Amino acid sequence: MSKPLDIVILGLSLASSWGNGHATTFRALIKGLAAEGHRVLFLEREVPWYAGDNRDLPDPDFCELVYYHALDDITGRHAARLEAADAVIVGSYVPEGAALIDRLAEMPLKRLCFYDIDTPVTMDLLDKGEDTHLAKRQVPLFDAYFSFSGGRVLDRLAERYGARRPLPLYCSVDETRYARADVPIKWDMGYLGTYSDDRQPGLEALLIEPARRLPGMRFVVAGPQYPDDIDWPANVERIEHLPPSEHAAFYSAQRFTLNITRAAMRRLGWSPSVRLFEAAAVGTPILSDRWRGLGELLPEGEAIVIADGTDDAVAALTGRDGTTPEALAARARKIVLAGHTGRARAAELAAELQKLPDEGTRREAKETPEWT
Structure with missing residues (x-):
């Protein structure tokens, strides 16, 4: 175990998983940090859409969670804690x-x-x-820019935006919460994700159209914010919101689970969603759209089915593609549990933080070079 660190994280949300994938990513990572002996304070902005009944983890037992109402709270009552911390992560x-x-x-x-x-x-x-969330001039300010995307994305962060130390920090899974549940198979394929304009074509091609072609099979889509004008086939069940406590059982009740990637992430590649790690840990076979770097994480045809269109999805669901779903799931699970748990990711983060100089002051932002 590395030297214990005192870390402050200011993130989108830890308490609520409603409409975002950040919460489950932070939960696995911070729980891993606690297991490694590190201390974490998570500062979360109080906003109405992540409050009330939408909070599914209002009081975590693996870190300190504090809500703030305005930026003045950060530079006021939390200033001493921030300045004493070994690292502050936004x-x-x-x-x-x-x-x-x-x-x-x-x-x-x-x-x-x-x-x-x-x-x-x-x-x-x-x-x-x-630049509401991050300005281009600010990228060079950070001692380290941790990215859930790796590969060529890291080069671009350095060359185009001036990141001084771009490092991969992929999503991960809490394997103690994401284990196979003893439930019967209910759906032939399911998808878990908030509605997104740029993911919807993938959902249409890889789930909705297969559902139309395979009326004898059952499908499910779980997640909020889907427009009312979507033409759902009769054999597609809708679940408005599924809290993380029910994810493992949801995956376990599927023969296949679908992974769909946002257009920007698919275009650049090396951007594995937390859903990939969750489904793999549960042991559910995964069918995904294609993007660079996916096969490096989960070998195509060995640990995952990669579909380029409706025909590929139908072939997998009907068994005509020649793969063995059980073998795919077993290989994916082995890969994820070996290197993509929250504790494994926490050890990576702590090791990188300890390599950084204790500067005490920010370097001035340098001129951002053009990326070629």
């Missing part, structure tokens, strides 16, 4: 993130880092000049 999509980062950069912090759980989407926003 997450992507934090409300008023750019303004928050500016305030933190002015403080005498030992290490200021960024954890981007949306890296390709973030880069698209930076290119468009949208």
